[in-house]
Amino acid sequence: MYVPNDRWTWSFTLVALFQAIIALALEAYVFGRFEASLHSGASEQSAARTIPxxxxxxxxxxxxxxxxxxxxxxxxxxxxxxxxxxxxxGMLIYSAVKRDQIYDAIRELTKGNWIEPGIWDDLRPFLVAAPAVLALGTVALSFCAWKLYGVFSWDIYKSISADLQLKRRFLVFQVYITLLKLDFFFFLAFTVQFLVIVGGSFKDAEIILTIIAIPVTIIILWLAAVVTRRESYAGQACIIVIYFAAMAYFIFKLFRMYDNNNPEKVLEYYPARKSLTTFAVLTILLLVVTIATAGLCTKNFNKGLAPHVRRRKIASPANSYKPYPSAHDLNNHPMGPVPNRMTID
Known part of the structure; x- marks a missing residue:
């Protein structure tokens, strides 16, 4: 288990933790207050599923x-x-979009008398506070990240070597792995909103394919990391083709959400259209960058990077380097105990 041993790693961890606790506490209150204000039968309305x-x-x-x-x-x-x-x-943008989406949901429920009047005035301060907390957290995390950049860069320099080209290849690999982890969240967030808010019948092929896509996506992203570590050209080509297919899927979803020739589908997407659009656009942009980075990783295959990317952790030089042998090492020398004597280095 990893335990931070530097003040900036501790600071980065604590900022992320406190931000999560405060933001979730605000959202928990909004959720509880919203659910308590719903009238009987309101849970069947698509707008009522927005906040949960x-x-x-x-x-x-x-x-x-x-x-x-x-x-x-x-x-x-x-x-x-x-x-x-x-x-x-991205979470900050989502929090801001969410506020407008919740307002639209409450307004729709109010028209049908599914919710207590005046609930928006109670929830609005908490919905405004959430983006403010995230904005402050982003500033604090960015400052800690700036400090950590110097610490980690030195450790990587010591661990990988002073070869500038090799360091650049390793940097591209780090960018790619990070993009895979971000792709996972944004795809899953879009899919969950689509399934819960938009919903549909399980007889609908689009819904079934969306459900199947969740585990398939997890496997593909895992394979993408494995293929890159093993430097497989054929595997990387297949992964890039899948990325293009995923991009086409999200472009299709965007088209469906705003297709005026199919008003029934547009109405189904409306309760979460702003949020779904936000996640779809961010995912498409991430996929574009992911494809470009995957191409750069492929270009760097068989150039000496494989032994470094297969390691799970960059060892800290301060913990791994021993300038002098210990007494235990001297007494257990293969040539026998080494006598203690003063030396001039």
Whole structure:
């Protein structure tokens, strides 16, 4: 189990932890207050499923961020530390979009008399506070990341060597692995919202394919990391083709959400259209960068990087380097005990 041993790693961890606790406490209150204000039978309305879904994504999002923090500090992945700051910005954008989406949901429920009047005035301060907490957390995480950049860069320099080209190849690999982890969250967040809020019949082929896509995506992203570590050209080509297929899927979803020629489908997407659009666009952008980075990783195959990327952790030179042998090493020397004497170095 990894335990932070540097003040900046501790600071980075604690900022992420406290931010998650405060944000989730705010969302828990919003969820409880919203559920208590619903009238009988309101749970059947698609708008009433909005807040529970958002809260579920928030819980998963912050837990996943803490896992990313632990993983980044464990393997000393500088790029992933920076990626966590960008991830936090994405959560900030989602929190701001969520506020407008909840307002639309409450307004729709109010029209049908499914919810207590005046509930929006009670929830609005907490919905405004959540993005403010994330904004402050992003600033604090970015400052800690700036400090960690120097610490981790020196460790990587000592561990990999002074070869500038090799360090650049390793940097590309770190970017790629970080992108895979971010792709997983944004794809899963989009899929969960689609299944819960939009819903549909299990006889609908689109719903069935979406459900199947969840475990398949997890396997593909895992294989993508394995293929890159093993430097397989054929495997990497297959993975890149799958990335293009995934991009086509999200473009298709965006088209369906705004296709005026199919008003029934547009109406189904409406309760979560802003949020789904946000996640779809972010996922498409991530896929574009992921494809480009996968190509760069392929270009770096068979150039001496494989032994370094197969290691799970960058060893800290301070912990691994012993300038002088210990007394135990001297007494257990293969040539017999070494007599103690003063030496001039």
């Amino acid at each position: 879904t958002y809260l579920s994504l928030y819980i998963f999002g912050f837990i996943y961020e803490l896992v990313l923090v632990w993983d980044a500090l464990r393997v000393k992945n500088t790029i992933q530390v920076i990626g966590i700051c960008l991830y936090n910005v």
